[in-house]
Amino acid sequence: MSALALVKWIFALALCYHVGVARGGDDDKAKFHKPRHLQATFDPRTGEMSTIEGIRVVDFEDVLVSNAASVDAVLSASKSSGIYYLTNCGILCRLTGQTGGLEFYNSSLFNDRVRADLSVRADPGNSRGYIEEGGEAGVHKFVERKEGFEYGDDKDAGGKANKWPENAEREKMNLVFEEMQRIKNSLMELVYSDYLGEEVVGGKEGWEGGRNLDLIRLFRYIACADDEDGKSLGSSPHTDWGLLTLILQEAGGVTALQYRDEKMVWRDVPPVRGTIVVNVGDMLELLSNVRHSGPAETLTSPIHRVQHCGDGGGGRLSVVFFAYPDEGLMVPQGVIEKVGVRGEGGAYNTLLDGRERERGATFGSWLEEKWRGVKV
Ligand SMILES: *[C@@H]1O[C@H](CO)[C@@H](O)[C@H](O)[C@H]1NC(C)=O
Numbered sequence: 413m414s415a416l417a418l419v420k421w422i423f424a425l426a427l428c429y430h431v432g433v434a435r436g437g438d439d440d441k442a443k444f445h446k447p448r449h450l451q452a453t454f455d456p457r458t459g460e461m462s463t464i465e466g467i468r469v470v471d472f473e474d475v476l477v478s479n480a481a482s483v484d485a486v487l488s489a490s491k492s493s494g495i496y497y498l499t500n501c502g503i504l505c506r507l508t509g510q511t512g513g514l515e516f517y518n519s520s521l522f523n524d525r526v527r528a529d530l531s532v533r534a535d536p537g538n539s540r541g542y543i544e545e546g547g548e549a550g551v552h553k554f555v556e557r558k559e560g561f562e563y564g565d566d567k568d569a570g571g572k573a574n575k576w577p578e579n580a581e582r583e584k585m586n587l588v589f590e591e592m593q594r595i596k597n598s599l600m601e602l603v604y605s606d607y608l609g610e611e612v613v614g615g616k617e618g619w620e621g622g623r624n625l626d627l628i629r630l631f632r633y634i635a636c637a638d639d640e641d642g643k644s645l646g647s648s649p650h651t652d653w654g655l656l657t658l659i660l661q662e663a664g665g666v667t668a669l670q671y672r673d674e675k676m677v678w679r680d681v682p683p684v685r686g687t688i689v690v691n692v693g694d695m696l697e698l699l700s701n702v703r704h705s706g707p708a709e710t711l712t713s714p715i716h717r718v719q720h721c722g723d724g725g726g727g728r729l730s731v732v733f734f735a736y737p738d739e740g741l742m743v744p745q746g747v748i749e750k751v752g753v754r755g756e757g758g759a760y761n762t763l764l765d766g767r768e769r770e771r772g773a774t775f776g777s778w779l780e781e782k783w784r785g786v787k788v
Contacts, residue, residue: 450682464497464684472501472595475602486603494692494712495671495681501688504591504660509686511663514729516581521561522632525577532575534562540627541575545634557721558647560631565589565623589628592658592733595688596626599656600735604696612702614741619655621738625779633668633728636721647718650761652693653782654736659689662729668720669730678717691716694763695737695775701747713762739776 452469455462461469468489474482475498489496499505507513526532526542534541543560563574566586576582600619613619631647649672661669661683669681669689681689692711700711720728748764763778 450684461499464687465680465682467493467679467681468496469687470496470498472498472505472598474500476598478602483603486599487607490604490692490696490711491708492712493671493673494697494714495716496690497684497687498595498690499687501595502591503587504595504658504688505686507588508660508663508683508688514660514662514731516584517561517630517731518632518729520579520581521577521630522559525579527559529577532577534575540564540572542577557636558631558633558718560629562627562629563589564625564627565593585628588660588731589626589733592628592735593623593626595658596656596733596735599690604655607703608696608699609703612699612744614738618737618741619735621740622655622736625654625736625739625776627734627736629732629734631728631730631732633718633720633730635727647716648761649715649717651713651715651763652691652734653695653763653779654693654734655696656693656735657691658733658735659691660731661689665728665730666720668718668728669716670719671714671716673714678719681716693735695741695743698744698747698763702744736779737775739774739779741775743773743775743778 450464451466452461453463454460460471462485463469468485470482470485470489471479475486486496521542527544529542532542534543540562543562545557545559563576563585564572566574566582566589597620600613601616605613605615605619614621659669661681663683663685665683667680667682670678671681671691673679692713694713697711697713700709704710718728718730763782
């Protein structure tokens with residue numbers, strides 16, 4: 413091959429790659445790039461990416477205009493694995509689209525000044541503030557190699573007001589929080605509320621009423637190349653307790669998040685530039701059991717973990733938003749026995765593994781009990 417032909421070939425490859433990933437060159441949309449080692453599939457009709465590593469990819473802007481195929485894609489992913497990627501989700505997707513997009517969190521929160529400042533430490537249980545390394549473990553036999561920071565709606569000055577360190581990037585952090593709530597509310601309104609039944613989820617108040625419970629938990633997973641004792645984990649296996657969880661993973665960061673699929677196999681959820689990850693929570697799964705039955709119809713709250721120790725385990729930054737319903741929303745009666753068994757024996761940390769088995773309890777009372785069980 414001549415030098416000129418080689419250059420042409422490389423150029424053509426680069427062009428194909430770019431066009432394939434960036435949806436026909438539509439510059440405003442789809443800023444993400446697919447690292448070469450990831451397996452992706454594309455929809456032949458639209459040229460859009462439809463899966464990454466077998467996980468569904470959905471264009472959030474299409475959901476916003478109630479595009480039927482996209483709404484279906486969210487629902488079918490929520491029923492099968494309970495996990496999917498969103499692209500074109502505005503500021504949040506832009507933050508994960510650029511290397512260092514989340515670094516402002518790292519530099520302003522995870523430094524020695526904050527670590528030494530006891531006034532910004534999170535109190536045990538449901539509270540906001542800085543969480544030191546090893547300060548928390550969902551399943552107590554594991555050591556979780558991470559430090560964290562937790563914050564919620566900044567307008568809520570109640571008993572759990574935010575504890576801002578002196579140099580925290582408060583405005584940016586609040587903007588991230590508001591964007592997370594925007595996506596939560598849109599997904600609930602445009603996709604889930606119809607499927608669950610308006611009355612089952614308590615109407616708009618049912619999800620928007622959770623705004624004071626909604627929480628961002630930001631974690632810096634500490635690099636740990638070895639895992640001699642098999643006990644070091646980023647996060648032990650668990651399900652999330654609320655409606656939905658939205659996750660920003662650092663662009664170019666290590667793959668550490670894994671979920672357990674229908675065949676009980678752990679599968680990777682790699683960071684993909686310009687995307688966020690969404691997973692279904694326990695409460696949404698419970699609510700889906702009121703109107704629907706059978707595993708093909710109900711939504712799945714996936715068991716997942718963060719595994720970054722062992723081979724080449726690097727540092728990692730993730731921003732996780734837990735979207736909760738109104739605390740007064742009833743945990744639906746009659747479905748607890750059906751779906752609440754996975755946490756038995758302390759194997760997994762789930763909403764329903766608690767001691768509270770009282771019928772007719774509200775989501776808020778279950779959540780209180782869960783928070784009492786997490787060591788800080
Ligand atoms: C965060 O900052 C620390 C200290 O400056 C640095 O070592 C680390 O690589 C940064 N990123 C992550 C993801 O931990």
